[in-house]
Amino acid sequence: MDEQAGTSVESVFREERGRLLASLVRRFGDLDLAEEVTSDAIEAALVHWPVDGVPAKPGAWLLTTARRKAVDRLRRDQAYAARLAVLQVDVDRADPAPPHADGELPDERLQLFFTCSHPALAEDDRIALTLRCLGGLTTPEVARAFLVPPATMAQRIVRAKKKIRQARIPFRTPSIDELPERLPGVLQVIYSVFTEGYAASSGPDLQRVDLAVEAIRLARILRGLLPDQREISGLLALMLLVHARRDTRTDSSGGIVLLEDQDRECWDRSMIEEGSDLVVVALTGGAPGPYGVQAAIAALHDEATDVESTDWPQICALYGVLLTLTPSPVVAVNRAVAVAMRDGAAVGLAALDALSEEPKLADYHPYHLARGELLARLGRTDAAVSAYQRALNVVGSEPERAFLERRLAETTPDRE
Amino acid sequence: MKYMLLIYTAPGGDTEPQCTFEDWQLYDKEMKDAGVWVSGDALADLSTTTTVRVSQSGEKTVTDGPFAETREILGGYDVIDVPDLDAALAWAARCPGARDGGSVEVRPLAGFGD
Numbered sequence: 001m002d003e004q005a006g007t008s009v010e011s012v013f014r015e016e017r018g019r020l021l022a023s024l025v026r027r028f029g030d031l032d033l034a035e036e037v038t039s040d041a042i043e044a045a046l047v048h049w050p051v052d053g054v055p056a057k058p059g060a061w062l063l064t065t066a067r068r069k070a071v072d073r074l075r076r077d078q079a080y081a082a083r084l085a086v087l088q089v090d091v092d093r094a095d096p097a098p099p100h101a102d103g104e105l106p107d108e109r110l111q112l113f114f115t116c117s118h119p120a121l122a123e124d125d126r127i128a129l130t131l132r133c134l135g136g137l138t139t140p141e142v143a144r145a146f147l148v149p150p151a152t153m154a155q156r157i158v159r160a161k162k163k164i165r166q167a168r169i170p171f172r173t174p175s176i177d178e179l180p181e182r183l184p185g186v187l188q189v190i191y192s193v194f195t196e197g198y199a200a201s202s203g204p205d206l207q208r209v210d211l212a213v214e215a216i217r218l219a220r221i222l223r224g225l226l227p228d229q230r231e232i233s234g235l236l237a238l239m240l241l242v243h244a245r246r247d248t249r250t251d252s253s254g255g256i257v258l259l260e261d262q263d264r265e266c267w268d269r270s271m272i273e274e275g276s277d278l279v280v281v282a283l284t285g286g287a288p289g290p291y292g293v294q295a296a297i298a299a300l301h302d303e304a305t306d307v308e309s310t311d312w313p314q315i316c317a318l319y320g321v322l323l324t325l326t327p328s329p330v331v332a333v334n335r336a337v338a339v340a341m342r343d344g345a346a347v348g349l350a351a352l353d354a355l356s357e358e359p360k361l362a363d364y365h366p367y368h369l370a371r372g373e374l375l376a377r378l379g380r381t382d383a384a385v386s387a388y389q390r391a392l393n394v395v396g397s398e399p400e401r402a403f404l405e406r407r408l409a410e411t412t413p414d415r416e
Numbered sequence: 417m418k419y420m421l422l423i424y425t426a427p428g429g430d431t432e433p434q435c436t437f438e439d440w441q442l443y444d445k446e447m448k449d450a451g452v453w454v455s456g457d458a459l460a461d462l463s464t465t466t467t468v469r470v471s472q473s474g475e476k477t478v479t480d481g482p483f484a485e486t487r488e489i490l491g492g493y494d495v496i497d498v499p500d501l502d503a504a505l506a507w508a509a510r511c512p513g514a515r516d517g518g519s520v521e522v523r524p525l526a527g528f529g530d
Contacts, residue, residue, distance in 0.1 A: 120501055120505070166524060166526075167522075167524045168417050168524065169500070169501045169502075170499070170501065172502070
């Protein structure tokens, strides 16, 4: 296959895989079977398309092929077919399949989003399943993304699929009155993928750009499917506005560069523009949601020409709103850091010290790092050193460790 | 699809307001009216429990009390027949036993034998 054909086939698969899988799960009510025949159909496409050319309706071609493979498999395995038939009767009775015109695939990925993020599944399983089914990552790729052995990830995915099948987690879109309860879970899964991409929880690299990009792609799909849900716009805005700084967050050797030292000329302007527009969407027409507020904070950072001219009072106010929406010690830490920028290090430090009893912050290295920074700024070197040391004890990735060690080294020479 | 709702009550000594008898009556009636109720009952007081074990050699041991001391106590169960887990979870959420620090465990019955 020549390179161009290869690229176009790949992009077709990327676009169509989730859609195809969703459609097949909907039809057969079985994620395993759907995955298997999706792979079969893509394999068949890899054989035929380079020779015959990419068909006019690649999605329909793949669906027809996959359905044929599914029927073949069900013929081979009668017991399996009988069990599926029982499931299928119920599914049809509950929700007859919508007719669809001239081979166009109905987009059933929304159901797949809600199935993969069902609260009855363990949180890690939800992330794995979403990446596998909607992101189209292979099991070894998902394993690599989360730095676990492929066998562990395979087990996790098998376990999740088994629960979906045996406990009969339905493949459906929640009704409008259920959405407020279920949508945050879907958004959380996407955001978890992003945050792992933004700051890897362990390993040699600070960022996993592939994961961040995948999270943004998933949020775009979800927004297309549920355009009226403003928190999806908020989440997409947040991720774009943060991801816009990706190239300046590390130096040429992979070391951390703080916000105040980043070359703002190199921030991704088109992402910032798109993100800022989405913030307006997210915050217009009703009470703000937590992602919209966080996106607004990110937008204020991105739009400032430097740290000094950043609108810290506004950022502090937004963190105050965020705290009422999602009271959490981590948000309180961020607010305290913003307060330090607005009112000075001593006031910020007092706000941080007020959180010292929070058990969740004991192992949260950014808390100890923030204390270290403010203590150092106030000239309290000994206290700063011990705060940096506490942060070092619980730090995640290698670049974060290196950054802390550098800070510690910079602080120590001042000691008597 | 049949699901068993295992209703656990909060640990003893909890003085928070508990559901009334009428709440339970209403819940039972709602399940029956909806046609999802298969079977169910409340269990007698935990102090009436006796546990039986049989060893590999066939020796029988009878002891007072439940098998394991847990913080929550199994107080009753219902078996319902609904299309999927979401429907079962919705019924579990309406159960008075899910409130006041209690919880309801939802387990599908292994109907297909796999």
